[in-house]
Amino acid sequence: MKSFGEPWPEFNDGLHYRDLIRSSDSGLTLIEFYSKKYENSAPFLGWLQRIHNKQITIDGNAVTDPDTILREGMELIYYRLPWQEPDAPHLLEILCEDDDLIAVNKPSGLQVLPGGLFQQRTVLTQLQWRSRKLTSSSACQEPHPVPVHRLGRGTSGILLCAKTKLAKSRLAAYFADGTSVVGVSRDSNSELNTMRKITKIYRALARGVINEDEVTVEQPIGQVRYPGVAKGLYVASPSGKPSFSRVDVLERNMHSNCSLIQVEIQSGRPHQIRIHLSFIGHPLIGDPLYVAGGQPKCFDPDVTDESLAHDGGYQRPGNPVPGDCGYHLHAHRSVFPHPITNEVVDITASLPSILRTQEESKAITQG
Incomplete structure (x- = not known):
């Protein structure tokens, strides 16, 4: 039987998560949006940390103020930093x-x-x-x-x-x-x-x-x-x-x-x-x-x-x-x-x- 598989790199490339602000979310602050919508990803303090770490951009610009007011049509991107995934076979x-x-x-x-x-x-x-x-x-x-x-x-x-x-x-x-x-x-x-x-x-x-x-x-x-x-x-x-x-x-x-x-x-x-x-x-x-x-x-x-x-x-x-x-x-x-x-x-x-x-x-x- 033939096999295939490439060895895993030490770190992955991280991930980008994109959100387009809808009218229902217009008026929320940046921290309110992420801590409520994605509470399963991180707690409130975790999202504060990510914002202060410049991992979130609005329309292409890094934002560090968690109280930034969101408006309909804004594009938000959260960048999850690269990490070393647990060991796993590759073949x-x-x-x-x-x-x-x-x-x-x-x-x-x-x-x-x-x-x-x-x-x-x-x-x-x-x-x-x-x-x-x-x-x-x-x-x-x-x-x-x-x-x-x-x-x-x-x-x-x-x-x-x-x-x-x-x-x-x-x-x-x-x-x-x-x-x-x-x-x-x-x-x-x-x-x-x-x-x-x-x-x-x-x-x-x-x-x-x-x-x-x-x-x-x-x-x-x-x-x-x-x-x-x-x-x-x-x-x-x-x-x-x-x-x-x-x-x-x-x-x-x-x-x-x-x-x-x-x-x-x-x-x-x-x-x-x-x-x-x-x-x-x-x-x-x-x-x-x-x-x-x-x-x-x-x-x-x-x-x-x-x-x-x-x-x-x-x-x-x-x-x-x-x-x-x-x-x-x-x-x-x-x-x-x-x-x-x-x-x-x-x-x-x-x-x-x-x-x-x-x-x-x-x-x-x-x-």
């Missing part, structure tokens, strides 16, 4: 590629899309760099690939990316259609069966010995307030959205008190497998966040840390957050119709050694 293995799509084997520890501390060290960045490189060495314009779904930063395995707008819309529809018929048996209705066009199978290592050979989990997943997660944390919630996971036990290890499992998900809720396994009392081994019941290990939504980081933002929370790694979860196999030709595409990503059965490990050793 991606190509599993399948043609003119319409590329599937890569994402390593654990690499984020898919920009967010939080990871703005450059992402799969998207590596795809962009590769696309530019191919374009510069070719007479034709190479399409720019984009991921059509997400995997958690700590999750490894198959990530599907589209190279064209048509492929992107159709692949995204496969995921959406599957979620819309959550919980319906594959064999109970042929019409619904055709709607669920994509099969997603994962391998994972769960804590404890699961007695049943097969377990179905249909616990809804919703969001709650959680320090350090601006949009809220996904948890097991009776008022959440329908979610469906089928768990098959492959091996049980009594000595290590764990179970090697295969999980097929119909829906694709964020952190679904981590939440569902913890909900039934078997959280993933090494998961720093979710514990039995599908809830976070540390949960006090009213606790906030308003101390400032170097750039004026909030300090990284001391409690675990969804992007923390340490668990063993791998997107092992995907089966779906090609978005353009409609031919069946069956992709497999090689398993990490810890997620192989004894028979699989023996076969690799002997082969």
Whole structure:
């Protein structure tokens, strides 16, 4: 298999955030605008620090007076200074590629899309760099690939990316259609069966010995307030959205008190497998966040840390957050119709050694 990826520079390029003042914001002061609209980025004192540090311009001119009155039509730009992002792998293995799509084997520890501390060290960045490189060495314009779904930063395995707008819309529809018929048996209705066009199978290592050979989990997943997660944390919630996971036990290890499992998900809720396994009392081994019941290990939504980081933002929370790694979860196999030709595409990503059965490990050793 071919791989690609450029080593990360020590510091990223920083970011520019642009706002055009609307009539509804006219009359606000500069500090009122940023501290209210972007309170999840930094507290009041943090935005004061950024203003005094000349990181905000109005119509191209740096402004250091936080009480500057804003008027409709003004262009504001906040420049987030370059920073050293946390360590992340950079190599991606190509599993399948043609003119319409590329599937890569994402390593654990690499984020898919920009967010939080990871703005450059992402799969998207590596795809962009590769696309530019191919374009510069070719007479034709190479399409720019984009991921059509997400995997958690700590999750490894198959990530599907589209190279064209048509492929992107159709692949995204496969995921959406599957979620819309959550919980319906594959064999109970042929019409619904055709709607669920994509099969997603994962391998994972769960804590404890699961007695049943097969377990179905249909616990809804919703969001709650959680320090350090601006949009809220996904948890097991009776008022959440329908979610469906089928768990098959492959091996049980009594000595290590764990179970090697295969999980097929119909829906694709964020952190679904981590939440569902913890909900039934078997959280993933090494998961720093979710514990039995599908809830976070540390949960006090009213606790906030308003101390400032170097750039004026909030300090990284001391409690675990969804992007923390340490668990063993791998997107092992995907089966779906090609978005353009409609031919069946069956992709497999090689398993990490810890997620192989004894028979699989023996076969690799002997082969």
